[in-house]
Amino acid sequence: MAGHSKWKNIQRRKNAQDAKRGKVFMKLAKDIYVAAKEGGGDPETNPSLRLMIEKAKSANMPNENIDRAVRKATGNLDGVSYEEIIYEGYGAGGTAIMVEILTDNKNRTAADVRHAFSKNDGNLGETGCVSFMFDRKGIISINREEVTLSEDDFMLEVIECGGEEYEVNEDTFDIYTEPDMFKEVKDQLVSKGYSISTSEMTMIPQTFASLGAEDTKKVLNLIDTLEDLDDVQEVFHNLEVDEEEYEEYVN
Structure with a gap:
């Protein structure tokens, strides 16, 4: 659970950076395009597309942008074909x-x-050089005010729905699932009356790297440089940075 908390803090900062850069809609549009291209343009029969659309709407992406991405994928309006690739490597200090x-x-x-x-x-690095250090997980977040049960009772409900575990954050309960249980757990929670604030598939590091100030800055610079690239959708890493270090970096 502690490892998840570190990941959550990293993810929250990253999401804030993406929003500041104004690139989130472009990245979401590519995700929608690929999902529709592979599984069709109907979100009712294409779970991947449905998930991407939900993610886009939670980021306040206009419906027009969502529809345009689906039309391009299903009608090939612009003749563009996207390819999915995962690169792996090391930052300063051996960060994955x-x-x-x-x-x-x-x-x-x-x-x-x-x-x-x-x-x-x-x-x-080569394919596979760091991916073994991460676990692919589903994460489903529910706003804390949505949960009226005690934490113990809510934990039992999460288990009944198929969730692995959950953790309590300042604003949300975050439920973690195996990839093949992600949709089922989410549907079960919705059927019990919960509104999902966010849900996504992600990569959670098994261990975290704590570095000195100089190497930490180099890794943060690397992450920022990668996220600035138009073709980059997500950057996952195992760098542990506390709030004070991060504030010093951004300022």
């Missing part, structure tokens, strides 16, 4: 980094990612 990519030009993207690693004292 995973980068999820959606690109229409993998040669361009490979060069951009490699350059981001090299200029920030990192190394792009």
Whole structure:
């Protein structure tokens, strides 16, 4: 549970950065495009597309943008075809980094990612070099005011719904699931009357790396550089940064 809390803090800061950069809609549109391209444009019969649309709506993405991404995928309006790639590597101090990519030009993207690693004292590695350090999990968040049960009773309800565990944060209860149970747990919680604030599939590090100030700054610079690339959808890492260190970095 403690590891999840560290991940949650990292994720919250990352999400805030994405929103500031104004790139979140573009990244979500690519996710919607790929989901619709692979499974069709009807969210009722395409769970991946339904999840991406829910994620987009929770980020206040306009319906027009969502519809346009679906139409492009199903009608090939712009002739663009995106490819999904995962790059793995190391930041300063041996920090594990995973980068999820959606690109229409993998040669361009490979060069951009490699350059981001090299200029920030990192190394792009082979497939599988760090992925074993992460667990793929579903995370479903429910606002705390939605839960009227005691924590013990809510824990039993989460288990009944198929969830692995949950943790209490300042504003939410976060339920963790195995990937193949993600949709079932979410549907079960909705059937019990809960409103889901956010839900997503993610990569949670098994262990975290705590570095000195200089190496921490290099890794944060690497993460920022990667997230600034248009083709990068997500950056997962195992760097542990406390609030004081992070505030010093951003300021």
